[in-house]
Amino acid sequence: MEDCPHPGCGGAVSAAGGAGLCRECREPAGACPSCGAWNRPFAQFCRGCGKRFQFGSADLGSLGVEVLDTLPRDPAALEIPAEFWIAPVSFGGYLWALATDGSLWRVNPARGEVLPLLPLGPGFGRSSFVIQFLSLPGRRNPAPCLVAASPAAVAILNLAEPRAEPLLIAPESGGRFLADLDKDGFAAVAVHQGRVFVLQRRGGALAMVSHQVATGVQERCPLEASDAAGPLVIGNHVWAYNATSLMHVSGANSSLLPLAEGVTPFRSLTDGDGFRFPLGSAVWLTAPDGVYLPARTADRSGFLYLTSVHESLQQHFLALDGGFSYSADSGGRLIVAGGERLAVFEGRNKVAEIPAPSLAPNGAEHIDGQFYAWTCQMGAAIGVRFAFGDRPRNAALPQQLRTWLPKGFLIAGGALVLVVHNQHENNNLGLSVWNLFDV
Ligand SMILES: [Zn+2]
Numbered sequence: 001m002e003d004c005p006h007p008g009c010g011g012a013v014s015a016a017g018g019a020g021l022c023r024e025c026r027e028p029a030g031a032c033p034s035c036g037a038w039n040r041p042f043a044q045f046c047r048g049c050g051k052r053f054q055f056g057s058a059d060l061g062s063l064g065v066e067v068l069d070t071l072p073r074d075p076a077a078l079e080i081p082a083e084f085w086i087a088p089v090s091f092g093g094y095l096w097a098l099a100t101d102g103s104l105w106r107v108n109p110a111r112g113e114v115l116p117l118l119p120l121g122p123g124f125g126r127s128s129f130v131i132q133f134l135s136l137p138g139r140r141n142p143a144p145c146l147v148a149a150s151p152a153a154v155a156i157l158n159l160a161e162p163r164a165e166p167l168l169i170a171p172e173s174g175g176r177f178l179a180d181l182d183k184d185g186f187a188a189v190a191v192h193q194g195r196v197f198v199l200q201r202r203g204g205a206l207a208m209v210s211h212q213v214a215t216g217v218q219e220r221c222p223l224e225a226s227d228a229a230g231p232l233v234i235g236n237h238v239w240a241y242n243a244t245s246l247m248h249v250s251g252a253n254s255s256l257l258p259l260a261e262g263v264t265p266f267r268s269l270t271d272g273d274g275f276r277f278p279l280g281s282a283v284w285l286t287a288p289d290g291v292y293l294p295a296r297t298a299d300r301s302g303f304l305y306l307t308s309v310h311e312s313l314q315q316h317f318l319a320l321d322g323g324f325s326y327s328a329d330s331g332g333r334l335i336v337a338g339g340e341r342l343a344v345f346e347g348r349n350k351v352a353e354i355p356a357p358s359l360a361p362n363g364a365e366h367i368d369g370q371f372y373a374w375t376c377q378m379g380a381a382i383g384v385r386f387a388f389g390d391r392p393r394n395a396a397l398p399q400q401l402r403t404w405l406p407k408g409f410l411i412a413g414g415a416l417v418l419v420v421h422n423q424h425e426n427n428n429l430g431l432s433v434w435n436l437f438d439v
């Protein structure tokens, strides 16, 4: 079945593995692994064979290299009139953007559509959020859920039913969640094995609150510290950290582990001199067996790689030169761009170092076995793509976005999207969209 699953369309779907984009309505679609029928990204059951369906590709990121080579010269420009601290997250073929006034937006880059959803309300949009499949109370199948925190609540919104009210979790009476990048530093909600984790301050006391979403059972784990960032999910364990210690959280018990000698992990934006923190996610990056946490020693910046080995936590400092932007690919490799080159790490090992001359890259991806670096200069009307073993290609930015501040790149719904902030007007969000299917 090659026809579009969206109501009243019936157009032909362009495929890239299990993910597709309709050429008529430009909505994303996912292929059923059993019968091959196209389904809407958040369908629960296949419309071809009736089997349980879950969209396999979170972001249509597995596009073929030949598709990437079709970048057009004239990208489209989209704008969202609200203030943004946190970049959009790519999921299900769409971008999801949460503003500091708590308004929530769904962007379909391929359609050029910006859709306001039910606002989450004041206090949201000041710390990174997560989109994951979660079991909700009274539901048999996991649902795609956006999980965001404010000081006054954690909100869990089922993206398959975005008009329904979100499930809310409140802090203990008199307490507040750490969820404000400005006031609390790098603290944000985490999701692990059906539980939502968030740090809570009440009076002078810090605790990690964990909430099992399906059952509503909540646990509170006191932390013996006056400040904390996190939570970090490392293997099967959840941790918080501060300038001197890592704090392991297990049920209602916590234990301290000193940080590696001389290593200080970044705990707020002011720590990260020279770092460009990644878009749309927490500042730490999660690999299959560990976490990369930006950090410094007395004379070097780099990453503290934390990994669980036989249930004990190992710490390795990866020293780097220069200022950086960084991202992780779908296999959890760390890709660091800076100093006119890319360094690629697997676990604690540097597996590649690739020169990317003439401009320092500020975005990187690993797609179909090749590494790509992207770069953009403000005001120069230039977006440059590097592909290794390939010549750099240039593409002009849309006129109205040329004086905005480039923040980084995302891939969603068959598009390469450059995220820009309007620093003259309240950090409004702009998106420069190159359609990867269209030429
Ligand atoms: Zn369609």
Ligand SMILES: [Zn+2]
Residues within 6 Å of the ligand: 032, 033, 034, 035, 036, 037, 046, 047, 048, 049, 050, 051
């Ligand atoms: Zn099917």
